[in-house]
Amino acid sequence: MALMALPRQDVALTFPVLGAVTWTDTWGAPRGGGRTHIGQDLPAEKMRPLVAARDGVWYGSALNGSGIRCEDGVSLNYYHLNNDSPGTDDGLGGDEYSMAPGVWAGVPVRAGQFVAYLGDSGNAEETVSHLHFELWLKDLGVVNAFSALTSARRLECSEHYPERPEFVPLHEDEIRWDGEVREVNPEKGYVKIDLGGTVDSAGVAAGISRFTRRYLKYSDCELVPKVGDFCLVIGKIPEVGKGMSPKAMLVLRNRYAP
Numbered sequence: 259m260a261l262m263a264l265p266r267q268d269v270a271l272t273f274p275v276l277g278a279v280t281w282t283d284t285w286g287a288p289r290g291g292g293r294t295h296i297g298q299d300l301p302a303e304k305m306r307p308l309v310a311a312r313d314g315v316w317y318g319s320a321l322n323g324s325g326i327r328c329e330d331g332v333s334l335n336y337y338h339l340n341n342d343s344p345g346t347d348d349g350l351g352g353d354e355y356s357m358a359p360g361v362w363a364g365v366p367v368r369a370g371q372f373v374a375y376l377g378d379s380g381n382a383e384e385t386v387s388h389l390h391f392e393l394w395l396k397d398l399g400v401v402n403a404f405s406a407l408t409s410a411r412r413l414e415c416s417e418h419y420p421e422r423p424e425f426v427p428l429h430e431d432e433i434r435w436d437g438e439v440r441e442v443n444p445e446k447g448y449v450k451i452d453l454g455g456t457v458d459s460a461g462v463a464a465g466i467s468r469f470t471r472r473y474l475k476y477s478d479c480e481l482v483p484k485v486g487d488f489c490l491v492i493g494k495i496p497e498v499g500k501g502m503s504p505k506a507m508l509v510l511r512n513r514y515a516p
């Protein structure tokens with residue numbers, strides 16, 4: 259494959275890995291089996307949150323390569339998402355530990371939005387965990403993203419774009435969560451939910467800086483959540499170590515719905 263330099267008009271990116279990353283230009287580096295590296299490797303520990311580098315639509319899945327297809331003709335491809343259970347290298351993590359809550363094939367995403375977790379799937383299985391980042395441009399194919407990444411906007415915390423901005427908490431001690439239900443325990447009446455962001459009582463939206471999981475009791479709620487529900491939850495800010503009791507829950511979509 260012919261390797262191309264990035265064209266003169268640079269592409270504005272949000273750096274896809276949250277927090278500090280030490281990396282070098284690995285475009286064109288030799289790889290096993292006579293292959294040539296056509297991306298940039300951004301090393302960080304497993305489960306570091308990844309954010310969308312551009313506005314677009316998420317496609318694919320963690321196991322066969324995932325990325326964001328942009329409406330403007332720029333396509334950004336992510337590979338080597340996390341495929342392990344936390345603290346292991348078991349390859350059994352599944353969607354829960356690869357893609358961000360509320361993000362799956364066909365979902366529109368915006369630059370800076372939390373979309374996935376970094377890991378070591380695919381060709382990275384035997385190397386340090388990293389994001390393999392490719393930048394594809396319409397009519398040019400894959401290009402070296404080094405300069406675009408060097409000048410990219412950096413984030414410590416993902417940006418949160420609430421789907422229902424009008425649904426802000428009514429009282430000072432309330433909080434709103436956007437999250438995906440990962441487990442439902444009907445006997446104990448709780449759900450395990452991973453968060454994509456919150457909105458406080460002043461209406462200020464905040465994303466996440468690391469993997470963020472919460473438990474909530476839903477016994478007083480009319481709605482019984484299901485695994486894969488991406489929902490908006492409103493409730494009282496819980497005490498440390500306690501689950502939140504939702505006052506209202508609104509399901510926005512479900513990962514597994516036909």
Ligand SMILES: [Zn+2]
Pocket residue numbers: 295297298299389390391
């Ligand atoms: Zn790579």
